[in-house]
Each structure stands twice: as structure tokens, then as C-alpha cells.
Amino acid sequence: MGKVIGKSVNRKDGVEKVTGAARYVDDMKFPNLLHAKVLRSPYAHARILEVDTSRAEALPGVKAVITGRCFPNITGLYIGDRTVLAQEKVRYVGDPVAAVAAETPEVAEQAVELIEVEYEELPGLFNPCEAMQEDAPLIHENINQYNHADFIDPVPDSNISNHFKLRKGDVEAAFAEADYIFEDEYQTPMVQHVPIETHSTIARYNLDGKLKIWASAQSPDALRELLGVIFNKPLNQIQVETVPIGGGFGGKAGLTPETPIAICLSSLVRERPVKLTYSRQEEFHCATVRPGIYANYKTGVKEDGDIVAQEIEYIWDAGAYNDYAVNVTKTGGYSCSGPYEIPNVKADSYCVYTNHPVSGAYRGFGMCEVHWGIEQHLDSIAEELGLSPLEIRLKNALQDGSLTVTSEVMQDVAYSECLEVTAEQIELEKEEESTSPTKLRGKGIAGAYKGPSTPPNASSSALIQILADGSINLIITATEMGQGTYTSLAQIAAETLGVAIDDINVSTPNTDYTPHDWQTVGSRTVFSTGNAVVRAAEDAREQLFDYAAEDLGVEAADLDIEEGIIFDTTEPANEDKRVPISKYALGLQYADGSGRGGQVIGRGIYMPEGITNLDEYGQGKTVNHWTFGCHGAEVEVDTETGQVEVLKMTTTFDLGKVINPQLAEGQLEGGLVQGYGTAILEELIIEEGEVLNNSFVDYKIPTAMDIPEIKSNMLETALEEGPYGARGIGEPAMIPAAPAIANAVYDAIGVRIKELPITPEKILQALAEKESKG
Amino acid sequence: MINNFEYFKPSQVKDVASLLKAYADNIKVLAGGTDLLVAMQEGDLAPDYIVDIKGLTDIDRIKYDKENQILRLGAATSLNDIAASKVVQKHWPLLAEAAQTVGSYQLRNRATIGGNLCNSSPAADTLAPLVALEAEVEMVGLEGSRIMKVKDFLVGPGQNRLSTGEIVTELRLPKPSGAVKGRYIKHSRRKAVDLATVGVAVIAEEGDLGYRFKVALGAVAPTPIRAYQAEKILNESELNEDIIDKAVQAAGEAIFPITDLRASKDYRLKMVKVQLRRAIEKVIDSWE
Amino acid sequence: MKEKIKVTVNGELRSEEVTPNQTLLNFLREDLDLTGAKNGCNEGECGACTVFLEGKVVNACLVLAIEADGKEVETIEGLASGTELHELQQAFIDYAALQCGYCTPGMIMSAKALLNRNPNPTREEVKEAIAGNLCRCTGYEKIIEAIIAVAEKNS
Numbered sequence A: 001m002g003k004v005i006g007k008s009v010n011r012k013d014g015v016e017k018v019t020g021a022a023r024y025v026d027d028m029k030f031p032n033l034l035h036a037k038v039l040r041s042p043y044a045h046a047r048i049l050e051v052d053t054s055r056a057e058a059l060p061g062v063k064a065v066i067t068g069r070c071f072p073n074i075t076g077l078y079i080g081d082r083t084v085l086a087q088e089k090v091r092y093v094g095d096p097v098a099a100v101a102a103e104t105p106e107v108a109e110q111a112v113e114l115i116e117v118e119y120e121e122l123p124g125l126f127n128p129c130e131a132m133q134e135d136a137p138l139i140h141e142n143i144n145q146y147n148h149a150d151f152i153d154p155v156p157d158s159n160i161s162n163h164f165k166l167r168k169g170d171v172e173a174a175f176a177e178a179d180y181i182f183e184d185e186y187q188t189p190m191v192q193h194v195p196i197e198t199h200s201t202i203a204r205y206n207l208d209g210k211l212k213i214w215a216s217a218q219s220p221d222a223l224r225e226l227l228g229v230i231f232n233k234p235l236n237q238i239q240v241e242t243v244p245i246g247g248g249f250g251g252k253a254g255l256t257p258e259t260p261i262a263i264c265l266s267s268l269v270r271e272r273p274v275k276l277t278y279s280r281q282e283e284f285h286c287a288t289v290r291p292g293i294y295a296n297y298k299t300g301v302k303e304d305g306d307i308v309a310q311e312i313e314y315i316w317d318a319g320a321y322n323d324y325a326v327n328v329t330k331t332g333g334y335s336c337s338g339p340y341e342i343p344n345v346k347a348d349s350y351c352v353y354t355n356h357p358v359s360g361a362y363r364g365f366g367m368c369e370v371h372w373g374i375e376q377h378l379d380s381i382a383e384e385l386g387l388s389p390l391e392i393r394l395k396n397a398l399q400d401g402s403l404t405v406t407s408e409v410m411q412d413v414a415y416s417e418c419l420e421v422t423a424e425q426i427e428l429e430k431e432e433e434s435t436s437p438t439k440l441r442g443k444g445i446a447g448a449y450k451g452p453s454t455p456p457n458a459s460s461s462a463l464i465q466i467l468a469d470g471s472i473n474l475i476i477t478a479t480e481m482g483q484g485t486y487t488s489l490a491q492i493a494a495e496t497l498g499v500a501i502d503d504i505n506v507s508t509p510n511t512d513y514t515p516h517d518w519q520t521v522g523s524r525t526v527f528s529t530g531n532a533v534v535r536a537a538e539d540a541r542e543q544l545f546d547y548a549a550e551d552l553g554v555e556a557a558d559l560d561i562e563e564g565i566i567f568d569t570t571e572p573a574n575e576d577k578r579v580p581i582s583k584y585a586l587g588l589q590y591a592d593g594s595g596r597g598g599q600v601i602g603r604g605i606y607m608p609e610g611i612t613n614l615d616e617y618g619q620g621k622t623v624n625h626w627t628f629g630c631h632g633a634e635v636e637v638d639t640e641t642g643q644v645e646v647l648k649m650t651t652t653f654d655l656g657k658v659i660n661p662q663l664a665e666g667q668l669e670g671g672l673v674q675g676y677g678t679a680i681l682e683e684l685i686i687e688e689g690e691v692l693n694n695s696f697v698d699y700k701i702p703t704a705m706d707i708p709e710i711k712s713n714m715l716e717t718a719l720e721e722g723p724y725g726a727r728g729i730g731e732p733a734m735i736p737a738a739p740a741i742a743n744a745v746y747d748a749i750g751v752r753i754k755e756l757p758i759t760p761e762k763i764l765q766a767l768a769e770k771e772s773k774g
Numbered sequence B: 001m002i003n004n005f006e007y008f009k010p011s012q013v014k015d016v017a018s019l020l021k022a023y024a025d026n027i028k029v030l031a032g033g034t035d036l037l038v039a040m041q042e043g044d045l046a047p048d049y050i051v052d053i054k055g056l057t058d059i060d061r062i063k064y065d066k067e068n069q070i071l072r073l074g075a076a077t078s079l080n081d082i083a084a085s086k087v088v089q090k091h092w093p094l095l096a097e098a099a100q101t102v103g104s105y106q107l108r109n110r111a112t113i114g115g116n117l118c119n120s121s122p123a124a125d126t127l128a129p130l131v132a133l134e135a136e137v138e139m140v141g142l143e144g145s146r147i148m149k150v151k152d153f154l155v156g157p158g159q160n161r162l163s164t165g166e167i168v169t170e171l172r173l174p175k176p177s178g179a180v181k182g183r184y185i186k187h188s189r190r191k192a193v194d195l196a197t198v199g200v201a202v203i204a205e206e207g208d209l210g211y212r213f214k215v216a217l218g219a220v221a222p223t224p225i226r227a228y229q230a231e232k233i234l235n236e237s238e239l240n241e242d243i244i245d246k247a248v249q250a251a252g253e254a255i256f257p258i259t260d261l262r263a264s265k266d267y268r269l270k271m272v273k274v275q276l277r278r279a280i281e282k283v284i285d286s287w288e
Numbered sequence C: 001m002k003e004k005i006k007v008t009v010n011g012e013l014r015s016e017e018v019t020p021n022q023t024l025l026n027f028l029r030e031d032l033d034l035t036g037a038k039n040g041c042n043e044g045e046c047g048a049c050t051v052f053l054e055g056k057v058v059n060a061c062l063v064l065a066i067e068a069d070g071k072e073v074e075t076i077e078g079l080a081s082g083t084e085l086h087e088l089q090q091a092f093i094d095y096a097a098l099q100c101g102y103c104t105p106g107m108i109m110s111a112k113a114l115l116n117r118n119p120n121p122t123r124e125e126v127k128e129a130i131a132g133n134l135c136r137c138t139g140y141e142k143i144i145e146a147i148i149a150v151a152e153k154n155s
């Protein structure tokens, strides 16, 4: 082992991407392509009285116009609360109301402007704490009728789309015995994923009824299944092809509305592909955002820092449609206390409809939001008790044998090591001199954990096809959005098969040919699809060995493959018993021209075992594996301007097994910088439902000038069930960035910023308050 | 989506002026296009005619006029050319420094000084420095040319003294008589490619009576403004902490900041004071 | 209303018709099918559309196609010679300086412009030079390393 795994092999998609040859969806051309534009609601909450499309339809060049009435089927990933276009009501500013397909984008845009809609404005709900009240008007009047996954619990006749409840131990009794009780509140706003490629799709409805879709979609299979519901179609009549994705981060997972809109339009002009690409403005407020959170903590601790009880309330601002967010908020609920062992926990996580943009999955899947509070709350408790941030964490950290908040028994946990490595590297205890009398230095750490947050039975599959010359096709539906899927899975395939990495070609997902994969989300691909690839490779090896055993007269159990050569392990030097895999690629050939078998096609499937839905108290094992880590931050705060300069960050994560060090480090750095962005710069500024900063002019993401110096450490505590021991790492490095920075800011100036982002104005205000209190 | 239009690129100023006169409100001057095309993309502007001035002779030339001791900057000189110009760096370092803070490198290859001026945003980064440097604008129309101080040229957000039919052809900067030290501090949310929340331009020119200060402030009033009272305090007393304090205080009283997405009024007020003090201190440090 | 322009794109002189309101980015992508330059914002903020115009990098979304009349344009597609990658392209692969790749063509153009004017940039100069190219995936670290590696190799 270790020939390809653990090596920084170059990306499979490197050449096409550095030469500009890679074709993303918006780069695709068809001679008869139509262009779509969407008419969106200017109101946050309103009844649609009338839609008049006649003037748009009359415009030359317009080929199709649709409104909500055309396609009434309801769907959604975990709760069916969405239609292709708004039906009777619009529920956020940007809710699609009508759409046009035309010969040119210009005509489509003109046509959209000609559609007249009469609305009756309704009062909007913009704060989830108010929207969840019993007497609040309903944003979804039909909530009681909505279909939903069995692990989602909408509250009837309310705006609560999911109430997740967790009860572990006896919180009341434990609070009574605690030496101290601390209470705290934290908030995060809605933020955007901001992939540089905006959402884009092309759909063609063929005359025979078959649908063909090219989409910048993370999850071709999930998309196909949801489309099947909307269009009442057998799944084999829907073909989704995923070309390179220009960044996803969760925002292109599940069902994103652009694809069904394009399909609806194409259904009226069959055989003509319809392209819909979001403008940057649309991307900011009409593509999925990360939900906001109001987090309340009450924590009981012993004198020595042992946390004995915690009561948590998470109220999520999940926006107008919650088909994905219900599971984000559930994950936030069953991970509610962070990577710590607390014997008594009571938590309620409420996913609440508001008249804000639609929220859903975003790198971290709820974990960024909950750790923002958890990791700061811990620091403030530590300070009160006279403990260091490291001490309180080590004291309560999950370890082998610990019980999580859902009472899952932990194993192979190296969270404490992550904390120690980070604390040592940033010299947490050492005070640094600042460069100026008006600037203060500080350091902080924050930890995190995350599981893939999938339904327990989310599965993956892979096929390995050996071609006549011994070269190999790895056929999967996991998508490549930059994270290096194709490369790391090819490494796993090469390693398991015993061939060179260059012998492996990775297919582009196409649901007509590539086998099922639940979704490419939740940092699950190396783990879940990786396991399927291992099995497919093992299956292919068995087939090869079956042929070779007969051909070479060697026991199959004695055969192995290295560099694409099958050999007898009992006589590795015997040239007569060394044959290239190509010899058996298409089956066994006999001397008389006959043969046996046929092409070697390895099949691998994987579904995690031993996990189920949680019980009614939120107890049980529902997570297939956890990834743990810790960030350290060193900051300098300008006490006159309030500006925070993040000088250095250290990230330490336990990856189980590092499949490709360079790619893994890229995930850590990229995640960390995205987390930095949310810490310092990013927030959707929403007023009465309207996003005021829906452009790069006022929604700032980090540039190269902003980034801190980054140091990454990767630990390898093998995960028993992971392929070669690997754990997921795509999301986790984003999670502890913001709280680590906030803790460092506190260390510098002695005030705590509890609401993201940490803006200069908040810092100055906090400093002023501190001063006035003396 | 940009509305369609007819495009002209004359090589004579008089042709530009005739077109402008003929189409009045329905025509726009195109220099680097970094403000204009964004406004057209967003549908805020939809002129039927565009006149590109980059075909005019010397419109993008940087020339030091020895005889008159002035620097002549063609209106369509790119901000990168200004930032990289040795002569600008030598005698008007403040301007080079400010030009460098605009947008990104590739943007500054297109963005021009004349465009920055004529767009007349209160937050435009070269304007506070130009005001502090007492730069003049040359405007040319069918009736001939006229010259005006940048400070007088700017009227309000997006408003200036150009009349129908006129363009700016040149900016003129008088050569400082003695050594000058200057500093432009751009306070913004992000370190690069961001608009100024507050911009502070300070220069000190060495003369017979020691250094004389000029101070201009951006993004805190409808136009960039000179802080005369602050200058007076700095120039009429022996410099010490207390005097700087007083000057900064006076600058704070001269401005009318607003609240917008970038910052609150109150924050802008505070930042003008903080950054002005820092700019003054840096200028003093640099001559010591 | 179409206007004729003559423009040299990646070394090849082309006579084309454009409408005045077409941006250079739109012209390259839609008319010439050179889709390496991307549209990430259409307002000069992201740099995904960065190309060379007369030897200088510009945001192609903020240039009119008609302005390129009589001029030279170089896009990412013109960088490699045959199948031989440009050294920056190779370095981006070797240093894993790309993930989703959407920013990559623009990023490489900005990097090339930097090395043209300053063959030996400091880390800070590299950061400044690519500040107009947003990347949401990599955190920039590996991009900076790749560019510095090319500079060091050549010095």
C-alpha cells in the first residue's frame, strides 16, 4: 500500500482547466439554443392576483412563456414546499413568478419586462423568533399537507418547518448540581456561497418526451429524482449530465430552481435546448443562501470546568422555502454542543419560514452557525473559571468511548491532539507585541466536528471497466466542483487495483450511464463513493484473478497486481507468471480461439451500516463518521478604526488518511479563507426582505490581499470504515474559522462580538461600551 | 444588459464637441468605460450614442511642461500609467499613491483620471488628492476651452461644471515649489478592490516658512472638500500633538458624511479624524 | 446594426461583425467561441474575464468589442503553444493552484501580466497583482506559490 495514496498526484482536470478548454454549462453552445430569463417578485410576501403575459408572448423572438399555473406539482428534498414558479403567493423578494425563453438573451429580458403582474402585498415576517410564534400569520398555509422525510417534524399550523428535539440525561437535576450556570446568546446572518460560476443549466425536452439536462449541479441523481416528481416522469426518461462545476459549496446541491424552469420552457418548444444562467445579482439573492441563526445557550459547569448540563435553543432564519434547510437545522440540533461530552443536554432546533431568501446547504451544513456560539461560549466560561481555552476544551473534549449528545459511542477520535497541536503551534499562551500603541494583539482557538449529515441510508456506487489494452474507466456520479473528486477517487481506484494513476480515466457524471450516487455533498465523497470505488476495484481484481488463476495455474488467493501486472506472490520473479491485466480485460482466451467470460466490470456499492434515524429524543447513532479539527488565529485589532487584521491562522484536522496531500491542503486553506470571509466581511444586508448588497460592490469576499498566513497540519487517525482510513474534509475547515478569530479578538481587546460578521463598527461600539462600564 | 447605441470615435476634439452638442442628453463620453459601462449594464444609463475619446491626439499623454512648470495629464490617461509614471511619482507622489488604490490592476489599465473626475463620485480616490494638489481641469467645447480648479469643477455626487458639448481634455498640476511630502489614506472595508469609506489626502510643501499643509477629504461630503480650517491650524502654529488634535477636530466639523451600506455617518466621522491624524503624522515622519 | 472590426486574436487576424453594445467578453465567448474567459459578474469586480488587450490585462466585460478594432487580444486559449503548456499553466497544475477552475483563466492572465512587468515579484506584489481576480475555492495560497515558483525558476 501507499503507491498512489498519500501522493500529491496532479489533478485529473488540470490541463483542461488551465487552458480554458474546460466547458462549463454557460460555455456550451447549440445551434438552436434558446435563452431564458426569469421574472421575479419585487415583494417579500404577496398574493399573486393576476399575471398577464400577452405582451411578452407577442414580442418577436419569444418562444415560450410560463407562469406558476403551468406546472403546479410540489416537490422538495426533505419537505415538499416548492413549486417551479410561485403559484398563488410569492414568499421572498426574488421568488420566480414567470419565465421566458427567446432567441436571444436580450429579447428574453425585454419580454420579462413586458409581463404584468398584479400583487396584493401581505405583511412580511423577517425575524424567525417572531415568525415561530403561535399567532404569526402563515407563510405556507398548506404546511400541514406537505410531504416530508420521516425524520423531519413540521409543527402543524405554524411557520416551523422542522422542530428537532434532543433530550439526553436529566438537565434539570444536573443544573441543580452545577457549581455555575452561564447563559449566552449568539447570532449569524444569512450569507451567500458566492461560487465564481453562477448557477447555470441547459434543458432540452425531446419530442419523444425524454429530458436532457446539462447542469452545474452537485447532485445529478437527487436532481433527477426531484425532477421526476415535478414532471411525472420515469427516471430513465431524464438524463442529467454534469460538466465541470465552477464552485458549489452546497449551493448547487439538491433541487435548484433554474433547472425545472428551463425544462418547463423547453417543454413548450420541444427539441430546442433552453439555457438559464443566473446573473451575479440573481446569484446573490435568488440562489440558496446559508440560513441565519439565533442561538441561546445555558450551561452548567463544575468548579473544575467539567460541563455537566447544557440547554440549547437554535432558531433558524431559513427563509421562504425550507426543503433543504430542514435537514441543516436538524444536523445543527443533533450536533448542538460541539465536539464535547456533556452528560445532560436538552436542545430544541427550530427551522422557521421567513420572507427572506431561500436557505439550504452551505459548506458546514449548520456547523458554522452552531460552532460560532459554542466555541465562544466555552471561552467565556473558561475565563470565568480561570481556565485557559485549551484546558476547558481538553477537559470536555470527545474522546474514544465518549458519548455524543445523541449518545453515540465515539471511537478513533483525535480531537484533543488537534487542539494541542494548534495551541502549541500558535503559542497560545505567549503574548505578542503589537506594532503600534493603538493596536492590540490576541490569539484564539476554536474546535469543530462534523459528520456527513446525510440520511442514514445515503449510498454510493461505482463501476470499474477494464478496457482491451488494460486502461481503465472509473464510472461514477460523484461530481467535480473543484474539490478533486476525480483525482482522489482515481487514486483510490489505482491503489486498490494495483495500477498506475495515469491508467485511470474518470467519467463525467451522466445519469444515463453512471451509477447512482446520492449527492455530492457533506464531505462524503471520498468516504462514501471512495468505499464504493474500493469495492468496485476489489470486484474487478477478483474477476481478473479468476481468469488468471485458470490461465496461469495459480491459486487466485496467491495473485496480486502491481503496476498493472498480475503476478504470483509465491514466485514474484517468475516471468511466466507475470501478465498484464490487459490479457484478461475482455475475458479469458483459450488457445483454440474460444474463451470464457467477458469484459472485466467491477461493481462497488456502499451504504453505511449501523446507523439509523434518531429516536423521538434525538438519541441514537445517525452519523456514519465524524471529522474533528481546530483552528488557531492570531489577530491585531486597531482600536481606533475597529479593523481586525488576521495575521496568522493555523489549521489542524484529522483526515484519517490523507489521500492527496496537496488537494487536502487546498481544502483546508480554501475552507479556512471562506470562514475568514464570513468572520470579517460577509453578510447579506436585508431590509424588509430586500437584499441591499446583491453585488460584489457591497458583498465583499476575500481577495488575495486579505488572507492571513496559513499553516496546515493534517493528522491521520484512521477511520475504521473509511477507504484506507480516510474521513471527509471538504467542509470542516470552514467551521472553526470565525469563532477562532472572534476568540482572538476577545483576547486582544476584552470584548466579545456575538453577532457575525466582526465589523469595525461593532468593535468600536463594543470598546465604547466596555469603556463606559469602566 | 447594455442597450444598443451608435458608436463614434473621432480624432478631433471639435468633432467630439459637435456630437455632444447634437445629441445632448442622448450621448455619453466613453473613456475607460469602467463607470459608464457598469451603469449601462445595470440599465441606469441607456444613451443612443457613445463617443469614444480615446482617438484624440495626446488624450492619454503625461507631459511635464517645463516652461509653465505644470504637469499635463491627458484626460484619458490610465490610472496605471499615472501610478507608474516616474515624474508623477517624483513630484506628485500623492497622486501616484491614490491612483494605485483604485480598483484592481486590470481595471486601472482602463480606468482613466478624466473618467474618475467626470464621474464625480464623492468617494473617487484621485479627487481628494487632486483637490489638495490644487489641480486644474481644462474643458473644451465648440466655443473653445476654459480652465477651472478641480475643487470648483465638482458640484455634487455625479455632478460637475461640464456644459453640454464639453469634455475634459486635460488635468494640470502646478509643480510644487519645494519638496513635498504627501499621503493618501484610503479607508475601506476590504484591502483591495473596494470603494473608499473615507479618503484622506494630506500634503506638506516645503517653503520659506517651513512646511505648508493642504488637506482634502473624500467620501464624507457631496464632493471631496478642502479642510481649510484644519490647514490653517496646522500652518499657523508650531506642530505638536495638541495642534494636530485641533486640526483633526476642525476637519471633523467641516464634513457632512452620510450613512450608507459601507458605513454609518458616525463611523465616517470618526474615521476621518483617525485617518487624518495618521496621515499628518506620516507626512511629518517622512520629512523628519 | 452591425459594425465591421478587424482584430487580432491569439495571433490570428480576424474580420468580424459586432454590434456596438457587445462587450469584448461577449464577443470572445459567443462569436469566437473562446469561452476560457468567464463571466463571473459582468461589472469588473471578479476578474474571471481578464484578457490581454494590446499587451495589457483588462476586464473584458468592461470593454466594448468595437474598441478592439485594429487591436490585439490574447486569451487563455492562446497561451499554450500547441500541446506545450505555458510555464504558468504548468505551475498551476503542479502546485494545485486551481480547484473548480472558474477563476483560473483570468488568474493566469493576471499572473502573466505581473511577470511581464515584474519578473521578480515579492509575495506582497503577487497578492496585489491578483487582487482583482476573485477565487472562492483555493484560499489563494497555492496560487501565490505557483506564481512565485515560476518567477524563481526564471530568475
Ligand SMILES: Cc1cc2nc3c(=O)[nH]c(=O)nc-3n(C[C@H](O)[C@H](O)[C@H](O)COP(=O)(O)OP(=O)(O)OC[C@H]3O[C@@H](n4cnc5c(N)ncnc54)[C@H](O)[C@@H]3O)c2cc1C
Binding pocket: B028, B029, B030, B031, B032, B033, B034, B035, B036, B037, B038, B053, B075, B076, B101, B102, B103, B104, B107, B110, B111, B112, B113, B114, B115, B116, B117, B118, B119, B123, B124, B125, B126, B162, B166, B167, B168, B169, B193, B194, B195, B196, C043, C044, C045
Ligand atoms: C470593479 C470596480 C472598482 C472600482 N474601484 C474604484 C475605486 O477604488 N476608486 C475609485 O475612485 N473608483 C473606482 N471605480 C470607478 C471607476 O473605475 C473610476 O471612477 C474610473 O476612474 C473611471 O474612469 P473611466 O475612464 O473608466 O470612466 P468612464 O466610465 O469612461 O467615464 C465615467 C464618466 O465620465 C464621463 N467622462 C469620462 N471621461 C470624460 C471626459 N474626458 N470628458 C467628459 N466626460 C468624461 C463619462 O461620460 C462617464 O459619465 C471602480 C469601478 C469598478 C468597475
Ligand code: FES
Binding pocket: C038, C039, C040, C041, C042, C043, C044, C045, C046, C047, C048, C049, C050, C059, C060, C061, C062
Ligand atoms: S466578469 Fe468581468 S470582472 Fe467579473
Ligand code: FES
Binding pocket: A196, A246, A247, A482, C098, C099, C100, C101, C102, C103, C104, C134, C135, C136, C137, C138
Ligand atoms: S478555483 Fe474555483 S474560483 Fe478559483
